Amino acid sequence: MPGPPGPPAPGSHSTPPPAQPAAAVASNHPTTGAFEGLQFRIDHRDSNSVLSIRLQPGYEMKAKPGSMVAMDATVRIKGKFKFSMKKLFTGSEMSESIFTGPGEVLIAPEIWGDIVLIPLDGQTQWKVGKDAFLACTMGVSRSTTSQGFSKTLFSGEGLFVYNIMGQGLLWVTSLGAIVSRTLQPGEQWVVDNGHLVAWTADYKVERIDAGSFLSGAHTDEGLVCRFTGPGVVYIQTRNPETLGQWIRQQVPIEAVPVNRP
Numbered sequence: 001m002p003g004p005p006g007p008p009a010p011g012s013h014s015t016p017p018p019a020q021p022a023a024a025v026a027s028n029h030p031t032t033g034a035f036e037g038l039q040f041r042i043d044h045r046d047s048n049s050v051l052s053i054r055l056q057p058g059y060e061m062k063a064k065p066g067s068m069v070a071m072d073a074t075v076r077i078k079g080k081f082k083f084s085m086k087k088l089f090t091g092s093e094m095s096e097s098i099f100t101g102p103g104e105v106l107i108a109p110e111i112w113g114d115i116v117l118i119p120l121d122g123q124t125q126w127k128v129g130k131d132a133f134l135a136c137t138m139g140v141s142r143s144t145t146s147q148g149f150s151k152t153l154f155s156g157e158g159l160f161v162y163n164i165m166g167q168g169l170l171w172v173t174s175l176g177a178i179v180s181r182t183l184q185p186g187e188q189w190v191v192d193n194g195h196l197v198a199w200t201a202d203y204k205v206e207r208i209d210a211g212s213f214l215s216g217a218h219t220d221e222g223l224v225c226r227f228t229g230p231g232v233v234y235i236q237t238r239n240p241e242t243l244g245q246w247i248r249q250q251v252p253i254e255a256v257p258v259n260r261p
Contacts, residue, residue, distance in 0.1 A: 029116050029180075035137060035169050037101065042115050046177040049115040050108045051135060055101025063097045063107050063135040072103030096142075107135055109173040116178045116234065118198060122167035128198045129161055131240070137168035164198075172198050176238030183229025191225045194239035201231025 031042040037059030041052045050069065053061060065079065079095050099105050109115070118126065120140055133142065145163040164170060172178075174197050181189055183201050193205070203225045227233050 031117075033117070038137070040117070040169070040171075042117070046114045047112045049113065049173070050106055051115050051171055052104060052106055053099075053135070054104045055099060057102040059101045060138050061099050061105075061135060062138060062140075063099065063105075064109075064133055065095050065097050067107045067109065067134060068097060068099075069106040069108050071099065071105040074101075075103035075105055076100040107171075109134060111175055113174045113176055113236065113238075114178045115171055115173050116180075118170045118172060118234075120164070120166055120168055120170055124200055126164040126170070126198055126200055127161050128164050128170075128172060129196050132172045132174065132197045132236075133162055133164075134171045134173045136164075136166075136170045139168035140164060140166040140170055172234065174234075174236035174238075175240050176236050178234055178236055180232060180234045182232050183227060185230045187229040189227045189229075189233060191227065191233065191235055192239070193225055194241050195235040195237070196225065197234040197236050199227065199231065199233045201227045201229055201233055203227040 031045070033040055037056035038061060039054045043050050043052065055061065055075065068077065071077070076099070078098050078100075115134060120126070127145070128142075136142070141164070143163050145161060178197060183189055189201075190208075191203075206224065206226055208224055
């Protein structure tokens with residue numbers, strides 16, 4: 001008969017070490033729901049996502065210009081022009097599409113990727129990447145805000161990002177799938193630039209010794225975004241700049257004919 005188990009060997013653990021909090025894949029986020037005068041559904045995730053919104057009579061919502069795929073004939077659409085000198089120089093959206101019910105509207109981003117709902121409580125301020133905004137309810141306001149010079153050069157998001165406030169629903173989109181992480185106070189998370197979607201946590205851009213293992217073009221110099229909690233960070237699994245480089249590499253370069261005298 002084998003004897004009773006002896007004490008654990010030196011350096012071993014009788015219990016496994018506590019696991020670190022894992023990033024949550026956004027497929028766990030709600031894909032259906034209702035708010036005030038609308039009902040929504042997100043279909044065909046994670047690469048060909050489309051947002052379906054059914055509006056009650058007279059209820060309005062806002063969306064990125066050009067995002068409408070189809071809508072019922074009973075829905076009215078109008079454009080709202082929002083001019084500012086900041087938007088003139090930054091190239092950010094100077095208009096938005098406003099849909100008024102009754103009826104259903106189908107909305108989708110320009111490229112393949114995911115769509116995720118972010119509920120807004122009226123108190124938390126969100127930052128959203130310049131290409132990530134898709135749609136929102138009328139109680140949500142969107143403005144541009146400066147990131148500062150260092151983040152402009154190296155975060156992958158440019159000089160201005162969207163500042164989102166208000167109470168209601170916000171839908172963001174991505175290239176690839178969306179992954180989220182909730183950071184506790186003082187907890188840090190390092191994100192390769194070009195993968196940012198939306199965030200409430202503060203971050204700074206810093207240099208790390210990474211060689212060529214990071215994917216963004218700016219990370220050739222080892223530059224990443226270090227977030228510090230508390231807050232929430234949404235990232236995308238694909239980098240648009242890296243994808244653009246890959247596409248250019250696949251396209252054959254045709255020889256330019258030379259006109260000789």
